[in-house]
Amino acid sequence: MRPILLAGHERSLNQIKFNRDGDLLFSVAKDKIVCAWWSANGERLGTYSGHLGAIWTVDVSPNTILLATGSADNSVRLWNIKTGECVKVWEFPTAVKRVEFSPDGSKLLAVTEKRMGFLGTINVLDINYDDDFTNQAEEPSLKITCTESKATVAGWSYLGKYIIAGHEDGSVSQYDGKTGEQLENVQAHEFDHQINDLQFSPDRTHFLTASKDKSAKLMSARNLAIMKTYVADTPLNSAAITPKKEYVILGGGQAAMDVTTTSARQGKFEARFYHKVFEDEIGRVRGHFGPLNTIHVHPAGTAYASGGEDGYVRVHHFDKPYFDFMYEVEREQLRR
């Protein structure tokens, strides 16, 4: 499982995303550039430039037509993936921390930062795929304001029915995807330990949160029930569910500001594999020399990529033993 090292960014990575086919990988970093890569060989396909600040987040529409990015320059930009043109810019009062397309690609949510008297919000933008994509609605079709604790991450559940958001105070909220009404709020993680990532299973019925409290939780999108807990020994920045095999991958490491005071050994900059059902740690992958900021798994479950504070993206294609590994009870069940 020799990784492919993607050294295209000059600063720390913020988010990476495979497209739904898994042939492309998009990465955004603090250096204002979006990079597109071939996931199979790590060749760079191109860049998308235009943002004026660190880019916090990126997402690809289901058929790899449009790319959305959110940045510290207070804007969300929509790009034509094929041509590299920026087709739309939405301006917000504060930085945009997370964007995500709805499962059918018709909507885009954008989470804005709480700052300068503005409360954190989750905005839903309708996306129009006609013509040359420039004909987009100016105003969000829905705006959810987080009065209690700002949302740090958010995503769409199955059928776009709910918007699930993770908050700064460690709680998880469920909003109605159409009306924006808050349906549920669960203190899933330790109080005041920010949720840093929230990624869905392929069928979007459950999702995985990663928090500063050193744990990741698998929760049901329907009722926010906590189904599994994965305990690590370091604050977590990202967590992903693997399709095909029942694993989860967690990434994190000491907060970037503390790293200089300790050795790399101490930093715990490894990707950790846990069994999704049994909650046991089953393996670790080393390589980064800074905390892991983002992890994303190939939609077919054949590879994963991690982006670190060290400015590198590492793409790992899984080997045979990865697919062969099975607990005895799983094997037994398979035989039946």
Added chain:
Amino acid sequence: MAPSFDTLSEQDLHEEEEEIDFSDLKAQYEVKLEEGLDTFIVIDGLPVVPEANRQKLIKFLLRKLNTVGHTSEDAVFMPINAENMSEGFAFVEYETPEQAVAAVKQLHGTPLDKKHTLLVNKLMDIERYGREGRIDEEYKPPTLEPFTEKEHLRSWIGDANARDQFALYRNEKVGVFWNNKNNPPENVVDRAHWTQLFVQWSPKGTYLASVHPQGVQLWGGPAFSKQKQFPHPFVQLIEFSPLEGYLTTWSSRPIQVEEGQPILTYEEDGKNIIVWDIVSGKPLRSFVSHDLGGPESEAQPKKKVQWPAFKWSADEKYVARMLQGQSLSIYELPRMNLLGKTSVKVEGIMDFEWSPATVNRDGVKQYEQLLSFWTPEIGSNPARVGLMSIPSKEIVRTRNLFNVSDVKLHWQSQGTYVCVKVDRHSKSKKSMATNLEIFRVREKGVPVEVVDSLKDTVINFAWEPNGGRFVLITTGDAPSGAGAPPKTAVSFFAPEKKGVQAGNFKLVRTVEKKNSNAIYWSPKGRFVVVATVHSQSSYDLDFWDMDFEGEKNESEKDLAANLQLMKTAEHYGVTDIDWDPTGRYVVSSASAWTHSMENGWNLHTFAGETLAENPTEKFKQFIWRPRPPTLLSKEEQKQVRKNLREYSKEFEEEDKYAVDIANTAVVEKRKRVLNEWVAWLRREKELLSEEKDAYGFPEDADEAKNAADASAVTQDQGETVVEELVEEIVEESEEIIG
């Protein structure tokens, strides 16, 4: 190492006050103060003088009185009786109650002249005790408390599986656990803020001591209930006597005895060290530290405290303290009186050590305890190592040494040998070398054997407990300018096989180019861990067997040892290593007191196999609970050893059974969890398709081909994969440069 007292915040102290309940003591010694008369003292024992001489006497008295506070002629009232004579007492008012207290403390019992001794009391005290009715005229025998059975202080020894306990101090919590080999330890008690500085077991494991600003608290019994309190304010260091009869406590701050303070009396005022009787909970005697010359000032670097300041003889009949360079004070227990009423003058004494066991020397009939000491070269006199017999204070053996820089005294645990490690400098004082002078204490005349084959300095030395072998670590001179500390070498020594008596000590083997700096013998002997502790770059633990049951090197066949490295383990940042009292397990730990990296503790078997790693945030201390010595006689122990196979069979079966049970439990649990998960997925899928029906979505609503951005013509390609390369020129522009 304990955190210093200065780093404790106010908050810690307050929290502690809630935790530790001293109210029972307070109630017992509660004293009600009557207001207003605190500044008055009564002086008795004055000469009886006629009225004419009264002023003279008062003036004379004032000179004394003003040494401790401020008072004046007007404030001294000396009553005159009908015969125009004074009564031999006087009332004095001081400016403040503190001065009055000081007067009582310092002037009581001091002589005024040859015939008269001042008796100074607080007016309040006289009021309190002297008033009629306060103290019964008739003697009434105290009522005896009905006997209540105490908790069994050694109940842990009766564990059916003969497990050992340990105390774990991490974060702000202290817990006591059973060691369960590979399985997670079983908790006995776990309490937040149980201690302020550190915890310590008594030498036989009966008590657990916690250290607080108010004093030391001992805990014991099956549930670790309160046993005894020793209210030494701001105590920093404690030391138990070997048989758990006494406790020594030390604080850098001299004790200030305040009014109403329970237990401590004026006797303890200004002292640093208290020797307590554990059973009664009362102080036996208190002392001022030798090493703190005068009041401490912030500017001066603090001298390292000599601890234990008081060293106990093996049977705790004697305790001794040294005034460095001058004398040795030996106290007799239980009265704590100075043996022979004087300290033993030993000019230049640098250090001393008691024999850790009562030794019967060849040809010596009467009772004795032995201690060894050394003195450096003074003028033209050579340095000297001596062996003193107590209570006779007779020096039974001395040895003169030359060119001595430093000496360390190492007793073997049974007192059979004492190894004197002599660091010698060459005449030019440039290079150093170490000699070992081994006194064979039990043999007639105490012969001394010299091991001088060492060229380098010995930095660590350790005897095998109950054995005759030892391990030492040597290091060369540090190469100047090198960042890394010099390499060390580990040497193993064993006596030659020679009939009943152990022969001369011979080198078994030396392992060069190590970083090791610490030696930890198993308490039962035979196995030894040589480790590198307190190091950033190196952290290995070598597990050695001295009696390997395999083939022996031809060259070592005369030696009572067969050395074998069993395993090398690593534990990053290891600071402490502790053997369990049975010699079955070794725990290596990295304490947050030393550094903050990867704190935690690892459990190994005696053979170096790592059983468990326990990274623990803010881990501070791990200590095994000691066990009292075995009650089996030598013959019975031999019998057990002989039939070990029989016994172990039983235990192996038990272990196997336990493992089977555990495995089945794990498999069962996994099955259940997996089934639950599969059921949940199935249910979720059904719910999802129901919802899709309800909303009128097609079954594959979330698939890419139905997404809003799908191209107008949906190609139904089935399951075949078609690779298509489309090259499209997006834009072409021509620029002419220059």
